[in-house]
Amino acid sequence: MISFLSEVIGIRDDMYLGAGNAFMSEVGEALDLGKEEGVLNQRPALVNLQCDMDHPTQTMADFLHLTHHFASSDGNSSIDNLRGKKIAMTWAYSPSYGKPLSVPQGVIALMTRFGMEVSLAYPEGYELIPEIMETAGTFAEESGGSFNVxxxxxxxxxxxxxxxxxxxxxxxxxxxxxxxxxxxxxxxxKELEKRCLEQNAEHKDWECTEQNMKLTKDSEALYMHCLPADISSISCDQGEVSAGVFEKYRTDTYVEAGYKPFIIAAMILANRFENPVETLEYLMRRNDKRIHI
Known part of the structure; x- marks a missing residue:
């Protein structure tokens, strides 16, 4: 019934490793079949809001944020400005366990496509899905960037x-x-959670602090997070990032998060119109004013 009444279906399924992305593919195939056989009048768009493999709306919002942050002096936010930029995608300590792999996997698989230097870091035993790490290496080679672990x-x-x-x-x-x-x-x-929390506690030094931020380029790297972050002394005793670092970049992370609705809207637009660029240009030329009732 959802497919009869909807133009867009959004699915978030990141709990079951090896199942979320597969389920979304099955839904997409069912929608295609329903349209082909005349059961559905239209084929609704399917938006991946996060799965076990990827978090595309988040990572594309991250990417859009980077294009604006590293825009040239004339305001040009071309993706070419990101070529050669180094991004450190690192594990960080958290007092909770079971956080999905989709964000780091999405980041390394997307940023390596655009000639960026991607460095993935984690304590031994915290590997990501091997196939995605291999894919990131292939993308880096094809784009002229780099990928190291x-x-x-x-x-x-x-x-x-x-x-x-x-x-x-x-x-x-x-x-x-x-x-x-x-x-x-x-x-x-419960037993798995206990073991994992004990394992996490062995790596409390994996925290983004003012000290290790000094190692970054000119000591002023852009801090990013998909939010909510585990902020030491604020949301937990000790977490992913110190209160000082987070406060310095708090507005930046909110701006980063604010791009996600536009990414989702772009996905919907791209699905509904054969030439979304032409459609947007037409709307801009019309310059219709918003009507307030």
């Missing part, structure tokens, strides 16, 4: 233009968690 936040921060410290659960842990969720094993989930 290390086990040191400080190393990743060295001379970085952008830092993105964000906690996530280890890939292997998410596999175990998925199996436990499917089996409705409540006790198993």
């Amino acid at each position: 290390c086990n040191s936040m400080d190393e990743a921060f060295q001379n970085a233009d952008i830092v993105y410290p964000k906690s996530w659960a280890p890939y292997k842990v998410m596999e175990q968690r998925t199996e436990l969720l499917r089996n409705q094993d409540t006790q198993g989930l």
Whole structure:
């Protein structure tokens, strides 16, 4: 019934590793079939609001934020301005576990397409899905950028233009968690959480602080986060980022978040019109005023 009454379907399914993205693909195929067989009058757009593999609305909002932040002196926000910029996508400590892999995976898979130098850092054992890491390496090679992996936040921060410290659960842990969720094993989930929190606690030094920000380019790298961040002494005793660093970049992170609705709107527009650029130019030429009732 949703497909009969809707022009757009948004799905967020990041809980089950190996299932969320597959489910979205199945929904898309069902919509295609319904349209082809004349059951549906229209084929609704399907927007991935986050899955186990990727978080495209977030990472494209991040990318749009970067194009504006690194715009040239004449205001040109061309994506070419990002070529050669270094972004450090790093794990960071959190007092919670089970955070999805989709944001770091989306970041490394998108930024490597545009000639950026992408440095992925995490403690040993906190790997991402191997296929996505391989894809990021391929994109970097094709775009003339670079992709490297290390086990040191400080190393990743060295001379970085952008830092993105964000906690996530280890890939292997998410596999175990998925199996436990499917089996409705409540006790198993509690035991897994206990082990993971103990493992996280071994890496409390993985925090974005004023000290390691000094390692970045001119000590002024752009701090990014998908929000909400675990802010030390604010939202938790110790977390992903110090209160001082977050406060310095608080407005920047809000601006970053503000691009997401425009990304979703662009996805919808691209689905509805054969030539979305031409459609936008037409609307701009009309210059219709908004009507307030």
